[in-house]
Amino acid sequence: MLSQTPTREFGPDFILDLDDPTFVANPYPTYKWLREQAPVYRWKTRGDAIVFSRHKDVRALLLDRRFSNDYRVWEFAQDEVQWPPEHAEYKKMMDNGLFSLPDADHTRVRRLVSGAFSPRAAERMREEIQRAVDDIIADKVRGDRVDLTAITEPLPMRVISDMLKIPDAMRAEFRAFGLAVIRGSILFNRTEELFATIAPMPRWLGMLREVIAERRKHLLENDLLSTLISAHDGGSKLTEDELLSLIQALIAAGSDTTVHAANWALYTLLRHPEQLALLRADPSLIRNTLEETLRYDIFGKGGIPKFPKEDLEFAGQKLRKGQMVIPFIPAALHDPEVFPEPERFDIRRDVSQTIAFSAGQHFCLGAALARQELDIVVGTLVRRFPDMRLSGEPVFQPHPIMRAITRLEVSVG
Numbered sequence: 001m002l003s004q005t006p007t008r009e010f011g012p013d014f015i016l017d018l019d020d021p022t023f024v025a026n027p028y029p030t031y032k033w034l035r036e037q038a039p040v041y042r043w044k045t046r047g048d049a050i051v052f053s054r055h056k057d058v059r060a061l062l063l064d065r066r067f068s069n070d071y072r073v074w075e076f077a078q079d080e081v082q083w084p085p086e087h088a089e090y091k092k093m094m095d096n097g098l099f100s101l102p103d104a105d106h107t108r109v110r111r112l113v114s115g116a117f118s119p120r121a122a123e124r125m126r127e128e129i130q131r132a133v134d135d136i137i138a139d140k141v142r143g144d145r146v147d148l149t150a151i152t153e154p155l156p157m158r159v160i161s162d163m164l165k166i167p168d169a170m171r172a173e174f175r176a177f178g179l180a181v182i183r184g185s186i187l188f189n190r191t192e193e194l195f196a197t198i199a200p201m202p203r204w205l206g207m208l209r210e211v212i213a214e215r216r217k218h219l220l221e222n223d224l225l226s227t228l229i230s231a232h233d234g235g236s237k238l239t240e241d242e243l244l245s246l247i248q249a250l251i252a253a254g255s256d257t258t259v260h261a262a263n264w265a266l267y268t269l270l271r272h273p274e275q276l277a278l279l280r281a282d283p284s285l286i287r288n289t290l291e292e293t294l295r296y297d298i299f300g301k302g303g304i305p306k307f308p309k310e311d312l313e314f315a316g317q318k319l320r321k322g323q324m325v326i327p328f329i330p331a332a333l334h335d336p337e338v339f340p341e342p343e344r345f346d347i348r349r350d351v352s353q354t355i356a357f358s359a360g361q362h363f364c365l366g367a368a369l370a371r372q373e374l375d376i377v378v379g380t381l382v383r384r385f386p387d388m389r390l391s392g393e394p395v396f397q398p399h400p401i402m403r404a405i406t407r408l409e410v411s412v413g
């Protein structure tokens with residue numbers, strides 16, 4: 001059970017602080033207070049945003065097409081002229097990304113790539129992912145003590161690099177590129193920090209263009225990049241800029257998320273030995289188990305901001321055009337209206353109302369792939385190490401948007 005004891009004073013003067021270590025260790029008292037006492041919370045310190053935390057509001061917001069994910073719609077968005085010329089290409093890449101494309105282009109791009117990310121396509125990746133997991137375990141497990149993050153950390157980048165057939169020598173650079181894109185994407189108008197974070201971007205983008213140009217010359221079999229290059233639908237194709245943006249999105253959105261989802265899934269299971277025993281007794285519960293681990297203790301701290309495209313009313317609130325609103329998915333996943341006794345971890349729970357991968361237009365493109373990776377890495381570790389036990393508290397590292405576990409030590413017996 002997660003503790004219900006609030007660690008800070010809640011009340012009218014309460015200021016949400018996602019970096020507070022007590023919040024990072026256990027955000028659920030805060031989410032409960034938000035849902036019950038401040039379901040429309042005005043977060044003055046974060047761009048004067050409005051935070052929604054009840055499941056019905058969060059879900060409705062994710063589905064409401066009057067809102068945009070495009071930060072350029074934000075009322076305090078940066079003026080274009082402040083971008084230095086060396087970052088013009090990065091700016092263009094972000095402006096062509098799935099969050100920023102106008103609706104019609106977004107629908108076209110999603111249609112072009114959806115086949116490559118379908119559950120069936122993820123199923124075809126099973127053997128390749130299993131091989132990656134087995135290789136990493138063989139490389140990292142020596143002796144009785146294992147830091148599970150050493151296994152989860154390299155996996156998603158290896159999988160996405162295998163899918164795109166990124167040359168080995170470039171892979172470490174692409175990982176750094178992905179981390180910089182994630183960090184950069186939430187800095188909005190903190191320009192100095194943003195430009196420091198993305199300083200190596202011209203080199204990374206040059207490498208990515210090189211890989212794409214090379215692949216255009218020699219399309220490969222069984223290769224996501226070749227599939228994306230050749231994808232067409234009724235005469236429409238991805239433009240070069242859309243292709244570049246999509247690949248950076250896959251690298252950025254597909255790496256840290258899956259690493260931390262796997263860490264939390266393992267940590268949650270290890271804290272609930274009776275549920276872990278149930279899973280061992282019936283491995284067919286793995287998919288429901290993973291969905292429940294994401295519901296019970298998800299790695300994300302808040303949510304991805306949305307911006308009304310016009311003045312409007314939502315959940316009884318008048319919102320300004322461009323005002324930042326944030327759907328707090330983790331808080332919604334503990335809403336007792338939808339998930340009775342939300343603080344009970346139950347791998348047989350009905351999780352059909354989960355919104356861990358969002359809903360609507362921006363529903364996670366990589367959901368099927370992430371589920372497959374989690375299924376294989378968690379399933380394999382549970383099978384291979386029947387006596388696996390936590391041998392210490394997890395170590396957290398500050399992270400702007402995730403509750404990032406960077407060390408999770410177990411003994412494997």
Ligand code: HEM
Binds near residue numbers: 160358369370
């Ligand atoms: C457990 C792991 C993951 C979780 C919990 C997760 C969650 C999410 C969420 C909540 C969104 C939607 C944000 C919104 O509504 O604005 C999203 C979008 C997205 N995700 Fe994931 N994700 C995961 C893994 C992945 C992976 C592995 C990939 C790709 C390889 C990926 C690619 C994307 C992309 C491209 C989008 C943008 C979709 C769009 O705007 O149309 N994600 N993800």
